[in-house]
Amino acid sequence: DVKVTQSSRYLVKRTGEKVFLECVQDMDHENMFWYRQDPGLGLRLIYFSYDVKMKEKGDIPEGYSVSREKKERFSLILESASTNQTSMYLCASSLAGVWTQYFGPGTRLLVL
Amino acid sequence: AQSVTQLDSQVPVFEEAPVELRCNYSSSVSVYLFWYVQYPNQGLQLLLKYLSGSTLVKGINGFEAEFNKSQTSFHLRKPSVHISDTAEYFCAVSDRQKLVFGQGTRLTINP
Structure with a gap:
């Protein structure tokens, strides 16, 4: 089974802080993606990487x-x-040339 | 660029009733289409996908979807829902090298 893990499920940070969200996949996938999910807006792609x-x-x-x-x-x-930037952040990965993406459990970030 | 419209933000149904979640996409060029499900406090998992071939696609948990090129639609259906189907459902379409997701439909099952 493909496993995509994200470093934190919940995170609380203060305005102005530098925040790192980590994503690790164990299936040697070439493609990786970061999305944010907001109610009524679905998933929006922030960045992706092919290598x-x-x-x-x-x-x-x-x-x-x-x-x-x-x-x-x-x-x-x-x-x-x-x-x-308070939101749910989802990481995903996929094999090169394959459309199916596998998602991590998400990190819910609250910025105060 | 492709876009996806999920026509209902929320769909309440009674247990054991049939359900249809609607999805329309913008382009008539060749596309690949997907439905993902997100259970509470979890990431997304693939329900089914259309890449080519038969326009009726069967997925996990008794769901199926029909690709209709002339209507640019990919509606998701289940003949009899269960409480455990309570989740948010996302339709997605291929766009060059990435997926574009719809706004999501929250399916609520009432006993």
């Missing part, structure tokens, strides 16, 4: 950056957290 050290902007990259130093790990960074 180590490679990244592409999604639909809402502002205020975020990513890092992919190893194939199995994809980190989402909030350089200076703001209250409008």
Whole structure:
């Protein structure tokens, strides 16, 4: 079974803090994705990566950056957290050329 | 760019009743279509997908969906729902190298 894990289920941070969300997959998938999920808006793609050290902007990259130093790990960074970044963050992975994505359990982030 | 519209944000049904969750997508070019389910406090898991072939696709937990190219729709159906089907359901469409998700439909089952 594909396993995608996220470092925290719940996180509380203060405005202006630097926040790291970590995602690890154990199936040697080339593709990794970060989404945020908000009520009524569904899932919106923040960033994705097709290979180590490679990244592409999604639909809402502002205020975020990513890092992919190893194939199995994809980190989402909030350089200076703001209250409008309070959300559920979901990581996913997939094999190259395969559309099916496998999701982690999500990190619910609250920025105060 | 592709877009997906899930026509109902919430669908309440009684247990053992049939249900249909509606999904329309924007483009008539070749697409791949997906339904994912999110149970409370969990990530998303794949219910079913349409890549090619038969337009009627069967998935897990008794769900099925029909791809209708002329209507640009991919509605999800189940003939008899169970309390355990309470969840949020997301339709998604392929767009170049990524998926575009709909807004989600919350399915609530009443006993």
